[in-house]
Amino acid sequence: MAEPLKNLLDGSQVDAMAAHLSRVCHEFDREAFVARARPGLDALAFKARAMQLADALEVALPADFDRAADALEASLAPVTAHDFDEPGELRTHALGLAGWPVWAMGEYVARRGQDLPDRALAALHALTQRFSAEFAIRPFIVRHPARVIATLQRWTTDRSAHVRRLVSEGSRPRLPWGLQLKALIADPSPTLPLLEALQDDPSGYVRRSVANHLNDIAKDHPARVADWLQRHLPEASAQRRALLRHASRTLVKQGDVAVLAAWGLGQPLQGRAVLRVTPASIRLGESVDLNLMLVSTSPQPQRLVIDYAVHHVKANGSSSPKVFKGWNLELAAGEHRAMLKRHAVKPITTRTYHPGWHRITVQVNGQAVAEGGFMLG
Incomplete structure (x- = not known):
C-alpha cells in the first residue's frame, strides 16, 4: 500500500526547516518553531499540517516581514540543484529547502506579506521555483488585483518555467484546494492575455496549466472558451491543438454545440x-x-x-x-x-x-x- 501523501510533511520536515532557517537567520527562534510545529502533527490531514507549519513560522521568524522573507529565500535549495516537472517531485536536501515544506512557507508569505505586496511577490517568485506558490499568490490577487496581474504579465516571459506556470495556475478561478477567485469567476477577462501569452509555451508543464485554467473558465463562461477555440484553433500547431482539446473537455462532455462545431464534431450521427x-x-x-x-x-x-x-x-x-x-x-x-x-x-x-x-x-x-x-x- 502506498504511503499516505500527508506523510510528506512529517517530523523530519520540521527538523529540516528548523535546521535550514537557523543556519541562515540568527533571529529565527528554533525552539519556538519546533514547539509549535510538532505537537499533534501526525494526527492532522495534509493541508492542516501545512497550516500548522505556517503557524510555527509566524511565531519563530522575525516580526519584520522583509527580514523574514530574506530568511525564507536564503533557506531554499539552489534552483540549479534540481530539475522537476511536478512540485511533488521535489525534496529538501543538504543545500536547502524544497518540496512540500515550501507550501507552509508560501502560506506564511500570504498571511504576513499583504502590506508589502511587492516584497511578498518577490518571495513567491523564489518559492515557486522550489515547489509552487499557486495557493499563496491567491490572497494577493484578491487584495491587490491590478498589481498582481501586472506582475503576472511580466512573469509570462520569465526564464523559469515554474514561474511561468505560476502565472496560469495561481490565477485559475477554481483551483482545487485553493481559495476561489470570485472576481475572476465572474469575469475572467484579466487573465485571458496571460493565457494567450502562454498557450504556446515551450514547457508542457506550463501548457497543461493553461489548459486547466481554460477548462475552469469553461465551467462559468462556455461562450468565452468557444470564442477562444474559434480564434486560436485554426492552423494551430499540434501542441496547441492538444492544449485546446484538454481545455475543451468539460464542454465536449456537455455537448456544447459551439465547441463541438469548432472541433468539426457538430454533426449528429447519421x-x-x-x-x-x-x-x-x-x-x-x-x-x-x-x-x-x-x-x-x-x-x-x-x-x-x-x-x-x-x-x-x-x-x-x-x-x-x-x-x-x-x-x-x-x-x-x-x-x-x-x-x-x-x-x-x-x-x-x-x-x-x-x-x-x-x-x-x-x-x-x-x-x-x-x-x-x-x-x-
Missing part, C-alpha cells in the same frame, strides 16, 4: 445506435458492461465523440447525471462497429450510491442517441 447493458442487476462494488453498436447510413466517414452519462439515483428518488468519457473515433461509410466499455460502480468519497434504476444515456457529438440501464441493489 445512422443508428443500440446500447445493451449487462448484467441487468448488480450490487455496489460490481461492474456493468456497456455494449454499443453503431451503424452508419452515411456515404461519408463520420468523426464522432462518444460519451455516456450515468444517471445516479439520489436519496429522494430523483437522479443526477454524471458524464464519463467513451470513445473518439472515425466511423467509416456504411460501417457497423461494436464497442465495449466496462463501468465500475465502486464506493468513492465524492459520491453516495443509492439503490434503484440507474439509467445510462449514450451521446454522440453531444446528442443522446441510445439508452439502457441497470438496477443497483
Whole structure:
C-alpha cells in the first residue's frame, strides 16, 4: 500500500526547516518553531499540517516581514540543484529547502506579506521555483488585483518555467484546494492575455496549466472558451491543438454545440445506435458492461465523440447525471462497429450510491442517441 501523501510533511520536515532557517537567520527562534510545529502533527490531514507549519513560522521568524522573507529565500535549495516537472517531485536536501515544506512557507508569505505586496511577490517568485506558490499568490490577487496581474504579465516571459506556470495556475478561478477567485469567476477577462501569452509555451508543464485554467473558465463562461477555440484553433500547431482539446473537455462532455462545431464534431450521427447493458442487476462494488453498436447510413466517414452519462439515483428518488468519457473515433461509410466499455460502480468519497434504476444515456457529438440501464441493489 502506498504511503499516505500527508506523510510528506512529517517530523523530519520540521527538523529540516528548523535546521535550514537557523543556519541562515540568527533571529529565527528554533525552539519556538519546533514547539509549535510538532505537537499533534501526525494526527492532522495534509493541508492542516501545512497550516500548522505556517503557524510555527509566524511565531519563530522575525516580526519584520522583509527580514523574514530574506530568511525564507536564503533557506531554499539552489534552483540549479534540481530539475522537476511536478512540485511533488521535489525534496529538501543538504543545500536547502524544497518540496512540500515550501507550501507552509508560501502560506506564511500570504498571511504576513499583504502590506508589502511587492516584497511578498518577490518571495513567491523564489518559492515557486522550489515547489509552487499557486495557493499563496491567491490572497494577493484578491487584495491587490491590478498589481498582481501586472506582475503576472511580466512573469509570462520569465526564464523559469515554474514561474511561468505560476502565472496560469495561481490565477485559475477554481483551483482545487485553493481559495476561489470570485472576481475572476465572474469575469475572467484579466487573465485571458496571460493565457494567450502562454498557450504556446515551450514547457508542457506550463501548457497543461493553461489548459486547466481554460477548462475552469469553461465551467462559468462556455461562450468565452468557444470564442477562444474559434480564434486560436485554426492552423494551430499540434501542441496547441492538444492544449485546446484538454481545455475543451468539460464542454465536449456537455455537448456544447459551439465547441463541438469548432472541433468539426457538430454533426449528429447519421445512422443508428443500440446500447445493451449487462448484467441487468448488480450490487455496489460490481461492474456493468456497456455494449454499443453503431451503424452508419452515411456515404461519408463520420468523426464522432462518444460519451455516456450515468444517471445516479439520489436519496429522494430523483437522479443526477454524471458524464464519463467513451470513445473518439472515425466511423467509416456504411460501417457497423461494436464497442465495449466496462463501468465500475465502486464506493468513492465524492459520491453516495443509492439503490434503484440507474439509467445510462449514450451521446454522440453531444446528442443522446441510445439508452439502457441497470438496477443497483
